[in-house]
Structure formats: structure tokens, C-alpha cells
Amino acid sequence: MPLSDLEIHPLEELKPPTDFSPDALRLWITEACRSLKITPTELARAAGVAPSTINKFMLSGGSNKSLSGRTMDTVVKAALRMHIDRIGRRQVQAIGSKNPAGAAVSIVRVGASVKKGAFAESHRWDSEELFHVSVLMPNKIPRPLLGFLMEDDQAGAALPYGTILVGAKVEPETDVAEAGDWFLVSQKDEAGRTEITVRKLAVSPNGDMWLISEEIGPDAYLGKTKPDGTATLSQNKSKFTLEYRIIVALRPMTSDFEGVNFHI
Template structure:
């Protein structure tokens, strides 16, 4: 099956066939080297086997003599260690300096999910107990991870995940969505989604998602975009846009919402469910 390798456990990719033929051994060395992103020569050196022994075995398909059991054991042991090390690096999201210097590249970061967004839920603290918190992995563009984009460098400790516990922003973020948020922003661009807090008379706060829009007349709004209109939370007027601004996607805006509202986070990513079973999930208060 063409997709069988996708379903395998990561450590099964280096498993040797139970009764390999000489051709099977050659295929195994080449397959393992490709999977580990190394050459057969590098595999041989890691196994403390003469590279010429391995390369000759691969190249000479006419020979009838295989490799010794000791050599095979060394290759398997070396391949297992390389696989374990590289898989651990991938899981941890580590990238080399060369990978991070690629402006079109990315890093993988683990983000703590520790709160929920629920309209109408006013609380003194929105932080979940530690037993309810969990982590998700996301892709983070190098321009954000190392700086050089529109923001300062976004390190993993500067990110927070929140679960949407109801419908937000006209279904853009359905129940069960995990939004990845950052506090490191100096301005907004049209179309950005933000998490805002609203304080009531008792000092408790509500957290909701709003979308930044600018009207044709130059009014800036934080819109809930929720339906139906009769039940829509109030849109928040955030001041007038600069007169000279052209209303394009990448213009930069500084907002001035009413004092009871605070822009807490900008949403940089979201993990969304595509199964109705997520609608039944109950998240911590």
C-alpha cells in the first residue's frame, strides 16, 4: 500500500526484514539512509564500520557474499540511535542555525493550553488548574521565531493556547478550536483576530475573540461578527484611522478601545475541529 509507511511507528522504519536476502539488505541500507537523511557512508561511520565495506556491498550486485552478523548488528544499533536522536529533536522542535536562517522555513514549538474563551463568563481568573492544562505543537514561521517580521521574536514562552468553549466570530472559531495567542504585538493589521478582556463592575473579566475591521469611512472596529444579529455582542469602536491611511491588508493601526476593554492577545494560529463530536466537549470553567 502506498501509504503504509505513514501509519508505521517511527521506530519501525529502521526495522530489518526478518529473513533478508542480499538484495533486501541493500534495499534496507538505502531505505534507512534515506529515512534518516544521511548517506550510507555516514551510517557506516556511525556504526564504526569501514565505509568501503558498505558502499562496495551496495554497488556490487553480483557478489554472493553478505555481511557478517556483527556488522549487521552494528548497523542496526547505529541506525536506531540516529533515529532516536533525530526523532527526539523533531519532537522538541529543535532546528539548526541553517534551518532557522531560511526565511521561508519554520520551527515547531510546543504551546501550553491553559484557559478557555466563553462569552458571558466573567471570572477573577481564567487560568485552568494544572491538571487540566495540556500542550499542542504548532508550526512557527522563522520570521516570527527569530524576529525580522512585523513583530518581535516570538519565543515559545511568549505563546499561550486557549480553547474556544462556544461559537466565536461567526463560526470562524467553532467550539473546540484551540487558538494560539501572543502578547508580543505593537500594532494590528486589518483582518487580525484578537482576544480582548472586558471588565464588569465587580472587577471580573470576560475573554472573547474579536476581528479588527475598518469601515469605508475610516472608523476602526473590533467586531464580534456573531450571528444572529439580535444576540450579537456589541461591536467595539476603537477610534478613527489616520486620515492618510490606505485601507490595505498590511497597513498598521494603533487602536483606542473604550477603557473597559483591553486587547490582551493577537491570535497567530488556530487548530480547528472538523467533527461534530467536538461540539459535545465540556471544558473546565
């Protein structure tokens, strides 16, 4: 699937709270309102909560008394919904369409890293390291999705260091791929540890399917395409396991992160 030229501003991400202590929740509401450019009263009304409940809570700094679980959940969901609506409107404007057919804004958890030579028992991060990004995604994309952070330049300019890869789990028996698709693949070492790297799918004129490394070229043969020219993944007998198909790549515009705009 070709990567589009949609732009977002990830430094404005509003993340769900991870600490629900009273003071931490007050700080989160303050930051959420600042990000959304609204007041706590407006947030309360959007959540269907009495403004006096939120305002009293916000003014009781240092108190151990918190909001009820239901009120807390309602307020957090309302803030995130407003944030998603705002990101969605900006992304729609970025692609020059008032109503992109078959697309919706998704919140994707980024929870793993990709680095050549980094063999490990697990590449998943601890819960406190996770973060989320909002991305405009085609509705036909299967869920769940998972985000991976590129921690090297193994794919060169296509997917440089710092790129966030959003992937959908590969279903070899049913997925149909096409030349140019990118995949997150794994291989194990003698100790049973796993390395995750990226590969691009290439199809030769005679229908041979290969996974290509930007550094060394074709390094895994996947078999032949079907008679109609479509690429199925069930024939894979290479050393790699196809784990995720990369649906979207959020690429930093500069290697040193001076720019705040990202291309998807």
C-alpha cells in the same frame, strides 16, 4: 494574518511528563517510544545515554530507584526533539513546501479557556490541566505564545467550539494590525471579574477601526487608521482590552470531533 490550510494530527501529541516517579517515568518512556516507533535503546542513543542505563531502568519495574535528574532531562528532551522533527516534516509536506522560509515548529502551551459570559478572577488553568500542541509558526511571531481553548460557538463557523487559539500578547504601542485580524479581548464586570471573548478587526472605507462580534456586529470603536492605512491599536478607548492577537487557530473539522484532522 490569514489562517492557512496547514494540517496536523493533534491526537499524536507527545506531551512532556508531569509525574517523575520511577514507574510513571517508565510508562512515559514506553509511550514515547511507541509514539516515535523506536526502541528504548534507540532513544538512549539519540539522547547520548548508555543504552544499558535506560534498559536496566525500564526492566526494574516497581523499584524506587530512578534515573538521575540529568539523565532524565536528557532523555525527555531527546524524545521531544524527535517528536518535533517528525511533526515538522509532516507539516512541511502538508503545505507542499520542502523548506518553508522563515518558519519553525513551536511547542505552545494551552492553558486558558474562552467562553462568553464566563466572568472569573482568572481564566488560567491549573498546572495539571495544561497540555501542549506543536505548530509550525513564522519566526517573526513574537514570543511567548499562549494557547486558549474555545468553549463555545461565539465566533460561529470561523472559530467553532473546540478550536485552539494560539495568541501573541498585544503590544498596543508597537503592534500594527490589519483588517481581518482576530483578537482575544477582555472586559471586567462590577465585581472586577474578567470575561475573555473573541473579536475580529474591521476597517471601514473611511478608515474607522471596529471590533466585530459575530453575534451582534461592530461593538467597539478603536479610532482611525494612520494616514498610510495601517491600523495601530494604541487609540483603543473601548470597554475592551486587547489581550492577545490570534496567530493560529486549530479548528476541528467536525463539531462532534469525529474527524482527527485539524485545519490551522
